[in-house]
Amino acid sequence: MWLPTVFLIVLVGTQQTLADRVLVLGETSAIKETHSVFLNSVKERGHDLTIRAADDSQLALFKHGQLIFDHLFVLAPGVQVFGGSLSPAEISKFVDAGGNVLVAAGSNIGDALRELAVEHGFEFDEFGTSVVDHFNYDVKLDGGDHTTIVVKDNQLINSELIVGNSAKLNPVLFKGVGLSAGKLNNLALKIVKADGTAYSHDPKASPVKNPSLAGSRTLLVGGLQARNNARIVFSGSVDLFSDAFFAAQVNPSNPIVKAKGVVSGNAEFAASISKWVMKESGVLRVNSVNHHKKGETVPPAEDYFITDDVVYTINIEELKNGKWVPFQGKDVQLEFVRIDPFVRQTMKNINGRQTAAFKIPDVLGVYKFLVDYRRVGYTHVYDVQQVSVRPLWHTQYERFIRSAYPYYASSFSMMFGLVLFSIVYLYHKDTPVKGAKVLESEKKKN
Template structure:
């Protein structure tokens, strides 16, 4: 018995060890020097429990998927100038990786290779032409800038108002940025402009006369873009690899004529990475129930105009644990082809419910919760039910609204009865004819 139990425990341990972890990160580097220049950022990943694997972007053994299974769960590309990835890795495989739920973070620079350009285009963003950079003559760092005003200072007010993506942007300082501009596609409804340039920023070649209209100017200059796919996979693309560097994270922002302040790059890139690796903003449905009011189990089918109670329990991932989700804007739709009922769900501690009356229409319906909020994963739940009409024994015998018709019918029957009685039993009085004797004789 003891041997059998030991064998079972050993088998369980082997199976558990064989299950791939969800924290494996592959970091592709353009040169080995990035290990030192970006050590703070890479160490922050390890401190949060990620298994970080550093490889050259042209490594001959690169692969994201082997034998139909993920080798890594997340991908970071710190290789702006690469034209072709090594091994089996290419833009098509990265796109397949995203389609299957993988998360990707890409950082570029003013010198871009074809691989990074193609990858960004696949995800709804385009980099400006080489060798352009984002320039701002009014907001630049007086210490780190080389004189071209390409090391720009971006205020937190230019961040998207979504703390799940950017963190508590009101608490950290301005962000240092040096690199190329992104141009977002207006046709892509899934993209997010996370960080944009100031109104005085523009994208152009440094030290060159501006003799044509720049490709991006002002708030249309996208510095950091994000995308959440329909399968909830997340992608972040930025034109500045220096934004993640130790130099920028430890820097004191020295704007001309202003007092130096601590740069907010450290907090910003940490919050951005937490979002793209789905450490925050992840929702799931724990349970769904629906039944008639006064009952506890769902029926085989509902009947029109019945009162129904619907409840859903939603959880949010926080600090690696599932906790009840709190919100006041979750809606329920009762849909056949179009919604017949749309109502808000009320509740607390992650449990939301409502009571409503079914429409006076029968057919196949769905309880539908389609919850989309910036920063959160797409929450979608469907419960299909049948709604039948009343059987003949369930209809009301007398309808209050039909009383005038009842009265008219009864009065009509009474009138026919009276008419028939009069017609059958009423007789006219007979007339008595008197004749004289003379007339009688004449008649004889």
């Protein structure tokens, strides 16, 4: 019986080793109760959660230069200074090393989260402000200041990988601070935008004059995917992930929203967001790449020649439900590049096997087979295969070229004319002139 026992221990140990390590930071230990449904859903997907206070003096993301955790959840909106070695700069270093971050803030936002957002091209509004919408709020959950907002499906980013199926998603409840994306942040994703009637303001302050954020320019949830495919999401509401909002029923003030009495879509929305951040969805990888001449199966031993017919194949896989399956996208393009692309072609997808066939240009040089695939929600696919293209050997050129037929005709016509002229010149006899014989006889007499 000891063999099965040992095997079970090894199997359990392997599963724990392969599980992603998640560090969850809350303002207090109460985060385990107030956000238990969300945290348990992450744990049920096979992740190993470590829950700490955001000001814990033992906090660290690196040990001996290696990542201790794979993901970081910051559910502590009011934290002013992180504990231990944590800081906005350290978290940015964590992202540069491939770590993924989910940040949830609130109206009581502290300096730590504000600095962290600025580090990644976002900016939260001032302390004490909230997103207010007098036309789209929940009539039962709101306290009278119209800050408990009902988010409709048209406010979500058009990406099922990030937010799930927005058409089937119940309205989402939001209560918190607004944020905006920097103008130079080209990687920013506007995951959830405020409605056109919303604005950001302190509801306890004087009447609104010039709100710093208004309309759809106000973001409720923003994110980005770094160039190393690390993912970061900033939510202006920590309540969005709370048990109270997960179980709440939606009672919108706007009569156009036909969702009265239904359970909020916060649970589904939070699950989709967390899966995207933790790279459980929208992850692509290159399995294999091959290029060869038409009619062959392997690359040439030396170089390609100009005007060769080539076939390029790349196998791309997508991670779905923990398994790698063939990627079904039909918009992957191949470029054949020297300095600029000479060929750009959308490849045919046959069960994940992307194929392109074309003729090499009649220009020699060093080229690259380049696949640079960027789509919202997916990781960046970049693959380069460098090849040389040389001119034909003198024995490889055609003997007769159709475009040169006029020159061939002129050459043969000249040869024929020369032969004809030679025959005429050699065999032509002159006709005697009158009086030529008389003159000739007189010459003889003299």
